[in-house]
Amino acid sequence: MPFLMAASASCLAADVQGNFQIGTMPKFAGIQADIYITGGNTVDYTSNFVIKANGNYLCNTADEAYSSTPIRHCKATIAAPGTYTISATPSSSSQNFKAPADVIINVD
DSSP: OOOOOOOOHHHHSOOEEOEEOGGGSOOSTTSOEEEEEEOSSOOOTTOOEEEEETTEEEEEGGGSOOOSSSEEEEEEOOOSOEEEEEEEEESOTTOSEEOOOOEEEEEO
């Protein structure tokens, strides 16, 4: 008797590695900047990220429209000049859009 295995939709989608678009990061304290995470291929419709600077909440890409395109966006303001580690945490452990590596930025 043949063995059949059912796969969920999330298992069928290939993982897509996210990348911060460095040129879109905050550059100046007190001025709002657009933060973009992009990747290749199609991603789960509800894939989103919480963005943090030095562990403190900046923005959530879920505040923007949902889409299967591999582009996520949010707007953030960093209040004070300094060096910051920007990180992203997936909003769901089952999403196929994987978090980008942390980046370090300098804000004037």
